[in-house]
Amino acid sequence: MKLLVTETKLHLREWPLLLFTVLLPLALLVVLGLSIPDFTRADAGGERFVDAQWPSMMTLLSLLTLSCSALPATLVTYREQGVLRRMSTTPVGPGRLLGVQLLINLGIGIVTTTLLILTGALVFGSAAPRQMGWFVLVFLLGTAALLAMGLVIASLAPNAKVAPGIGSAVMFPLMFIAGMWVPRDVMPDVLRMISDYSVAGPFAQALRDSWAGQAPQLLHLVVVAAGLIVFGGLAVRLFRWE
Amino acid sequence: MKVIEVRNLRKQYPNHLAVADVSFEVAEGEIFGILGPNGAGKTTTVECVAGLRERDGGTVRVAGLDPATDRDELRRVLGMQIQSAALPEKIKVWEALDLYASFYPDPADWRELLERVGLGPKRDTAFKKLSGGQRQRLSVALALVGRPRVAVLDELTTGLDPQARRDTWELIEQVRTSGVTIVLVTHFMEEAERLCDRIALIDAGRVVATDTPAGLIAQVGGEQRLRFRPSAPVDDALLLALPEVREVSRSGEQVVVTGSGNLAPAVTLALAHHQVVPGDLRIEQATLDDAFLALTGRKLS
Numbered sequence: 001m002k003l004l005v006t007e008t009k010l011h012l013r014e015w016p017l018l019l020f021t022v023l024l025p026l027a028l029l030v031v032l033g034l035s036i037p038d039f040t041r042a043d044a045g046g047e048r049f050v051d052a053q054w055p056s057m058m059t060l061l062s063l064l065t066l067s068c069s070a071l072p073a074t075l076v077t078y079r080e081q082g083v084l085r086r087m088s089t090t091p092v093g094p095g096r097l098l099g100v101q102l103l104i105n106l107g108i109g110i111v112t113t114t115l116l117i118l119t120g121a122l123v124f125g126s127a128a129p130r131q132m133g134w135f136v137l138v139f140l141l142g143t144a145a146l147l148a149m150g151l152v153i154a155s156l157a158p159n160a161k162v163a164p165g166i167g168s169a170v171m172f173p174l175m176f177i178a179g180m181w182v183p184r185d186v187m188p189d190v191l192r193m194i195s196d197y198s199v200a201g202p203f204a205q206a207l208r209d210s211w212a213g214q215a216p217q218l219l220h221l222v223v224v225a226a227g228l229i230v231f232g233g234l235a236v237r238l239f240r241w242e
Numbered sequence: 243m244k245v246i247e248v249r250n251l252r253k254q255y256p257n258h259l260a261v262a263d264v265s266f267e268v269a270e271g272e273i274f275g276i277l278g279p280n281g282a283g284k285t286t287t288v289e290c291v292a293g294l295r296e297r298d299g300g301t302v303r304v305a306g307l308d309p310a311t312d313r314d315e316l317r318r319v320l321g322m323q324i325q326s327a328a329l330p331e332k333i334k335v336w337e338a339l340d341l342y343a344s345f346y347p348d349p350a351d352w353r354e355l356l357e358r359v360g361l362g363p364k365r366d367t368a369f370k371k372l373s374g375g376q377r378q379r380l381s382v383a384l385a386l387v388g389r390p391r392v393a394v395l396d397e398l399t400t401g402l403d404p405q406a407r408r409d410t411w412e413l414i415e416q417v418r419t420s421g422v423t424i425v426l427v428t429h430f431m432e433e434a435e436r437l438c439d440r441i442a443l444i445d446a447g448r449v450v451a452t453d454t455p456a457g458l459i460a461q462v463g464g465e466q467r468l469r470f471r472p473s474a475p476v477d478d479a480l481l482l483a484l485p486e487v488r489e490v491s492r493s494g495e496q497v498v499v500t501g502s503g504n505l506a507p508a509v510t511l512a513l514a515h516h517q518v519v520p521g522d523l524r525i526e527q528a529t530l531d532d533a534f535l536a537l538t539g540r541k542l543s
Contacts, residue, residue: 002344
């Protein structure tokens with residue numbers, strides 16, 4: 001418990017990181033939502049881009065930043081500086097520290113997503129996710145899969161200098177394929193098919209569907225769950241304490 | 243009572259044999275030194291003792307526990323300061339102690355420990371901002387905060403300036419009085435000589451000798467060397483006639499006398515007898531370095 005408190009305090013001291021994981025998605029939601037007229041124009045079904053599509057994209061942005069950059073950066077630094085090794089001389093062991101790190105990153109993801117929902121409601125009058133049960137399930141499943149991917153990145157990165165590079169090399173293609181710059185609706189068929197199997201793509205789509213009030217597609221849930229199993233298995237196999 | 247027993251320890255890494263055959267025993271309350279050059283297998287040895295690495299052969303017991311099978315219990319009786327292991331940069335001194343104290347069932351009062359290692363004024367300082375000596379003192383405190391029976395300190399003073407090194411030595415001498423058994427890994431002869439009750443000299447994965455510092459030096463014959471500049475010419479035969487003297491040599495005006503026993507008084511007395519004053523008189527005694535050289539044929543550092 002004290003480990004969780006202390007590590008949370010340490011995380012808050014790294015406030016520049018929080019700018020990227022918390023404030024950037026919020027700022028993009030508001031600034032682009034207000035400045036691009038198309039974002040607030042209702043489509044045939046009466047839904048605006050800023051209601052479900054854009055906030056679920058921002059949720060993904062926050063979670064990808066956490067799992068591709070924040071989590072690996074912390075873990076690789078801890079490994080490199082011998083923090084994990086030091087822990088392994090105590091009765092608590094380094095496994096607990098790893099668990100606490102995952103918990104903290106999940107916590108930041110939850111806080112950011114909650115803020116996105118509240119901000120959307122305040123600024124644009126958007127509704128909270130309409131299928132809340134599905135939304136929470138999808139969120140937890142997808143976040144777990146992405147954090148497991150972050151553990152794999154941390155295992156592969158040889159040192160703390162390379163870790164951010166690897167993180168970015170993973171994150172930006174995923175953001176693209178998930179529809180950050182070209183929404184999935186207008187993607188060419190081939191691209192959308194690739195997107196459907198990219199873990200981030202189906203995760204974003206499932207978040208959006210449940211946000212807009214539909215049940216997520218089975219395919220998308222299966223791909224995200226498969227991502228969790230694959231990355232989780234790899235993380236267990238590859239993770240290095242020193 | 244033996245608190246640590248190591249018999250025929252062996253550890254093979256993929257490319258080389260780090261520990262070939264190491265045996266030693268450490269008594270309760272002792273400061274036991276493991277001394278040897280870099281790469282001798284010292285760190286691997288204590289890592290096997292602390293259960294951080296799995297040994298390939300031999301037996302190890304720490305307070306009756308086998309590090310290979312009783313890891314969890316071992317963590318509670320053995321505190322360890324590892325070479326080059328750090329803390330998160332922004333953790334404050336008190337937070338680190340408070341956190342590590344929470345890992346143990348019956349921890350020491352960390353506030354008192356903080357004062358004892360002389361970090362009271364640095365309570366709220368981030369780890370990153372501590373000097374090398376302060377970091378090592380915090381490291382010692384963290385190794386002791388769980389009230390261990392055994393504390394392993396690995397290369398505690400490597401990389402410290404002479405003042406910080408001396409401060410750290412004083413801290414270890416203080417810790418000794420609290421009754422904790424200490425295993426000190428070092429490649430500094432001076433450090434081992436000053437702090438340790440007994441020393442195991444390790445070279446190339448084997449124990450070369452185990453004894454008190456004085457005992458080790460005595461093993462190589464306890465030779466002494468006297469250097470001086472005589473005020474008047476001295477005949478070598480005059481000095482060689484003394485039973486304590488083994489050899490006399492000269493370098494320039496300087497006379498170097500090698501021997502044992504009460505060499506210094508015997509020589510100065512003989513000189514005085516012939517109205518010769520030994521100027522710039524210096525006495526050099528054998529050191530652990532010499533002992534190591536004699537036992538292995540190699541220099542320690």
